[in-house]
Amino acid sequence: MEQLALRLKGLGEPTRLRVLRLLDHGELCVCDLMAALDLPQSTVSRHMSFLRNGGWVDSCRKGKWVYYTLATPAGALQSEILQILRTRLPDLEQARLDYERLMDHLANKTEETCSN
Structure with a gap:
């Protein structure tokens, strides 16, 4: 029960749900997530720690960069939750905007883009 509570706690913040939507695209570095979410590195890293500890990424x-991917679900319930999120999150306005920013960022990404 404790492990389930930890996994669900990882989803208890809108920014972390936005991250899961972005990671559906594939492996992304912190600078990619920063650009898509329009958040500073410290904030993104804090959210990623929650998601990593909860077994989501x-x-x-x-x-110098950390790259993230969606984790393989640890069981049927996590798999079902992830499938629901994959179905529902793209319909949310904020998730659409984040994804558009990510696509723009990736299309224009250079080594200098992620150097700071």
Whole structure:
């Protein structure tokens, strides 16, 4: 029960739901998420820590950036929740705006874009 509560707590904030929608695109670095969410690195990293601890995302370091992907669901319930989120989140206005910003960012991304 405690593990389930921790997983659900990871979803208890709108920004973290926005992140899950963006990660449906595939692996993204912190700078990609910062650009899409229009949030500072410290805020994005804090949310990513919640999602990682809750088992929603996996991370790996490449150079100075941490890259994130959606984690493989740990069980049927997490899989069902993720499927519902994948179905519903794209319909939300904020999620659409975030995704558009992400696509613009990725289309124009250069090494300098993520250097700060």
